[in-house]
Amino acid sequence: MSACVPTRTAHSTRSTRTERNHQPHSPPPPPHRRFRIAGADVSASIAVFLIALPLSLGIALATGAPLQAGLVAAAVGGIVAGWIGGSPLQVSGPAAGLTVVTADLIHRYGWRTTCAITVLAGLVQLGLGCLRVARTALAVSPAIVHGMLAGIGVTIAVAQLHVVLGGSPQSSVLDNLRALPAQFARLQPAAVAVSVLTLALLLLWPRIPGRVGRLLHKVPAALVAVTGATATAALAGLTVPKVDLPSWSSHALAGLPEGPVLGIVAAVLTTTLVCSVQSLLGAVAVDKLIASSPSLLSSRSTRVGRSDLDRELLGQGAANIVSGALGGLPVAGVAVRSSANVQAGAVSRNSTMLHGVLVVVAALLMVPILDLIPLASLAALVMAVGIQMVSLHHIRTVTRHREVLVYAVTTLGVVLLGVLEGVTLGIAVAVAVALHRLARTRITHHEKEGVHHVHVRGQLTFLAVPRLSRILHLMPQGSYVVVELDGSFMDHAAYESLQDWQKSHTARGGSVELTGRRHGTGPDTGVDLEARIGAGTGPGAGIGSRAEGGEPTAPRGLAPVPAGDTPIADCRCRPWTPWRNHQCEVPRETTATATSRTARTSGTPGTTSKADSAHSPDSEETPDTTPRKDQRKETRKETTEPTEPTEHARHTENAGRAAHTEHAEHTEPSGHQLVRGISAFQRNTAPLVRGELARLAREGQRPTQLFLTCADSRLVTSMITSSGPGDLFVVRNVGNLVPPPGGESGDDSVAAAIEYAVDVLKVRSITVCGHSGCGAMQALFNSEPGGPRTPLKRWLRHGLPSLERMADDSRPWARLAGRTPADAVEQLCLTNVVQQLEHLRAHESVAGALRAGALELHGLYFHVGEAQAYLLTGESGGELFDHVGVADLTA
Numbered sequence: 001m002s003a004c005v006p007t008r009t010a011h012s013t014r015s016t017r018t019e020r021n022h023q024p025h026s027p028p029p030p031p032h033r034r035f036r037i038a039g040a041d042v043s044a045s046i047a048v049f050l051i052a053l054p055l056s057l058g059i060a061l062a063t064g065a066p067l068q069a070g071l072v073a074a075a076v077g078g079i080v081a082g083w084i085g086g087s088p089l090q091v092s093g094p095a096a097g098l099t100v101v102t103a104d105l106i107h108r109y110g111w112r113t114t115c116a117i118t119v120l121a122g123l124v125q126l127g128l129g130c131l132r133v134a135r136t137a138l139a140v141s142p143a144i145v146h147g148m149l150a151g152i153g154v155t156i157a158v159a160q161l162h163v164v165l166g167g168s169p170q171s172s173v174l175d176n177l178r179a180l181p182a183q184f185a186r187l188q189p190a191a192v193a194v195s196v197l198t199l200a201l202l203l204l205w206p207r208i209p210g211r212v213g214r215l216l217h218k219v220p221a222a223l224v225a226v227t228g229a230t231a232t233a234a235l236a237g238l239t240v241p242k243v244d245l246p247s248w249s250s251h252a253l254a255g256l257p258e259g260p261v262l263g264i265v266a267a268v269l270t271t272t273l274v275c276s277v278q279s280l281l282g283a284v285a286v287d288k289l290i291a292s293s294p295s296l297l298s299s300r301s302t303r304v305g306r307s308d309l310d311r312e313l314l315g316q317g318a319a320n321i322v323s324g325a326l327g328g329l330p331v332a333g334v335a336v337r338s339s340a341n342v343q344a345g346a347v348s349r350n351s352t353m354l355h356g357v358l359v360v361v362a363a364l365l366m367v368p369i370l371d372l373i374p375l376a377s378l379a380a381l382v383m384a385v386g387i388q389m390v391s392l393h394h395i396r397t398v399t400r401h402r403e404v405l406v407y408a409v410t411t412l413g414v415v416l417l418g419v420l421e422g423v424t425l426g427i428a429v430a431v432a433v434a435l436h437r438l439a440r441t442r443i444t445h446h447e448k449e450g451v452h453h454v455h456v457r458g459q460l461t462f463l464a465v466p467r468l469s470r471i472l473h474l475m476p477q478g479s480y481v482v483v484e485l486d487g488s489f490m491d492h493a494a495y496e497s498l499q500d501w502q503k504s505h506t507a508r509g510g511s512v513e514l515t516g517r518r519h520g521t522g523p524d525t526g527v528d529l530e531a532r533i534g535a536g537t538g539p540g541a542g543i544g545s546r547a548e549g550g551e552p553t554a555p556r557g558l559a560p561v562p563a564g565d566t567p568i569a570d571c572r573c574r575p576w577t578p579w580r581n582h583q584c585e586v587p588r589e590t591t592a593t594a595t596s597r598t599a600r601t602s603g604t605p606g607t608t609s610k611a612d613s614a615h616s617p618d619s620e621e622t623p624d625t626t627p628r629k630d631q632r633k634e635t636r637k638e639t640t641e642p643t644e645p646t647e648h649a650r651h652t653e654n655a656g657r658a659a660h661t662e663h664a665e666h667t668e669p670s671g672h673q674l675v676r677g678i679s680a681f682q683r684n685t686a687p688l689v690r691g692e693l694a695r696l697a698r699e700g701q702r703p704t705q706l707f708l709t710c711a712d713s714r715l716v717t718s719m720i721t722s723s724g725p726g727d728l729f730v731v732r733n734v735g736n737l738v739p740p741p742g743g744e745s746g747d748d749s750v751a752a753a754i755e756y757a758v759d760v761l762k763v764r765s766i767t768v769c770g771h772s773g774c775g776a777m778q779a780l781f782n783s784e785p786g787g788p789r790t791p792l793k794r795w796l797r798h799g800l801p802s803l804e805r806m807a808d809d810s811r812p813w814a815r816l817a818g819r820t821p822a823d824a825v826e827q828l829c830l831t832n833v834v835q836q837l838e839h840l841r842a843h844e845s846v847a848g849a850l851r852a853g854a855l856e857l858h859g860l861y862f863h864v865g866e867a868q869a870y871l872l873t874g875e876s877g878g879e880l881f882d883h884v885g886v887a888d889l890t891a
Helices: 013-021 039-063 067-084 096-109 111-131 134-139 142-164 173-185 189-207 210-216 221-236 261-291 309-325 335-343 350-365 375-388 392-400 404-416 419-439 462-472 492-507 529-534 588-602 610-614 629-637 647-665 670-699 717-721 748-760 775-782 791-807 824-842 844-851
Strands: 441-448 451-458 480-486 511-516 705-710 728-733 765-771 814-816 856-863 868-875 878-883
Touching (some): 039 067, 039 142, 039 221, 039 335, 039 350, 039 375, 067 309, 067 350, 096 142, 096 375, 111 261, 134 309, 142 173, 142 189, 142 375, 142 392, 142 404, 142 419, 173 404, 189 221, 189 375, 261 309, 261 335, 261 419, 335 350, 392 404, 404 419, 441 462, 451 462, 462 492, 492 511, 705 717, 705 748, 717 728, 728 748, 748 765, 748 844, 765 824, 775 791, 775 824, 791 824, 814 824, 824 844, 824 856, 824 878
Parallel strands (some): 480 511, 705 728, 705 765
Antiparallel strands (some): 441 451, 856 868, 868 878
16 A cells, blocks of 8 residues: 555444435535543643642742632633643743732732732733734843843742741842841741751752652652641641631632722733743743654644744733633743643643643642641742742853843842833843944954954944044055954945045055955955945845855955965855855965866866766766666666756756866865865854853763764755754764674774764764765665675675665655655665664664663755755655755744
């Protein structure tokens, strides 16, 4: 049966009876759909429920609201937001980030008015969701968001410290800090003992080692901490304040808002802002968690799509309306519960909704058990959550991006003034910092070996034109000047100033060289501003841009540097730019001698050897030798005539030959090329990556992937995978082969790399990447038995199983999505990837990691001519290499 035809089971008796009853020639009745909940959703909902129950009570305690309000918010957040929201696996409920806001509202306006404010905030969220402005909230600087959460965390921790010590918190952070000495003087030993036990269990439970620890970690640490503290307090007979859930008949619902209109409006806006930003950022974080969960991505029936942020805002608004009306706390997406939901294996929104149902059941049937929980234990739990909101990782991130001032001002503003005031201050400082960076330009000048260097750091705007003109006009007449533009923006005034000075200086016998170091500005391009702007790049683009036809723009007004005076670092490479801009060009004067010498020794310039042509761009355009299914065993002996190439193939072939010929004409000695490239790296790229490489040198390598691919020069692994230093552990060999372990067929080099990557580096995935036009597969396909046993033939014996697999009629062929393989060699390239993955599974270290669930195997095929990656997906009936497109990168 074809792999494209889905198999179907026989109809049941019920469906057969239904088909008999419907009238002839009438459309068949729709299938009877039954509501089912996956087992993974049930187990995930239980895990989330066990986390949500103590946290909801603790947050309600921290805000000063009725404890039942936390349960109401948890239930409504799970059921309503889970049903309507656009992020299926995000769990909503009372969030720690809303604690300070809600506590302040209760202190100012009372509980019933706070519920009304929650309802109004939900209505505003509904309006924003209908206007589809959800992504606008993500425009807030991460430093402001992290600063806001850190300020809220500090406020929570300081307030709950009083409850941990057996007292009651004050209304503000400053009051709580001033009251701490007196609180320490009258601390309650029983409350402190319960709190310390809770914190100890919360801290040590996730760190239990070994197999027992892995089993125990399935029970949430928060539940263990609260349960252990409650049981200890009950068995020891400690006298501590405990949870007191009143009867639901006396539960207070929302009332009409009472208070000054401006104050109510500000409260609604503050609640809306905090709820919306936290929920939307949480939805984005859940998307990242889902993307890193292979069980979710590979599941066909329960595939989880990306979050719809506008729908998520509608769901959060509806949940806040219902929660406020029922007397619950404000609702927002909660990171702790959402991550637990994803990690527990949830596959749909049913887990979120079922967790809300479990909260309802607990609130109605478990009141006697909940009344045993000490308040000090809940306070310690919430205090730990508040401390965790001050993330050292966030602090390092904002420091690295030079936004620590925004972070600090926002944090202090939230702690000392309030959430809305702190966020407003943070936004103001962020805008001021952005304007300062835009307007701040440093211009320095120094002379070295007769060359005047003018270095412009920052954005070049009209504000910097007077200083730039003053320095440029100090350059001696007839001198050689290098102007290095280290920025990403140049306005019209700065462009005209530079252009006028350049023309004036060159007219008086001087030489000008414009270089750049970032955003595609390559060093020593020798191209003036007119060429830069005229090429359509605009301010801030690469100086050495190419014209429409792909040729470098000619340097107008700049005298070429003599061959003998050309510095060794005069490489036209642009560091850290797309690969298409990384074509090294050498001045013709420098390479003339080398080219003529090459022509004299090797014949006509532009000719290539057979070895070179095996990996040249032309090798992509191979004859059409696609074998039919019934001719597999004869394909290796057949020679088919090439078909007429398509227009696209002819264009690609001509372009490849032209590029190869042009490269041959500009070839210089390889030693010079090597030194030029290294010198360009030291001059341009090293300053940009030195900090990251220094960190890797200190911390050691921690790659997440072993990438095994061919030694073909056209495969740039970092370009294909968008990776950088420390990301990939790369093994390259001829034909991307993985020799099976053991005996004469083994290969210690590849096996050692695999063992080291899996057992020592603990990589999480191994990728075998084949590619089109592979010379090794071509040689393997055309090889004949006998002949001398050269090193290449001895190595290619590891690819013989791939040939046998392709010739085996009982096995389905590996396929490409959307088209058939171009020829038999491409079919062999695809089959080889599948076969080498089987060889990988035979290695002991790989097999053990696969059994433990700590490793994934991926197959990848890269078509060089199309610049298209195909990822192997195991489907029934065959192995399919599916496209990896732009949409997949953001999934």
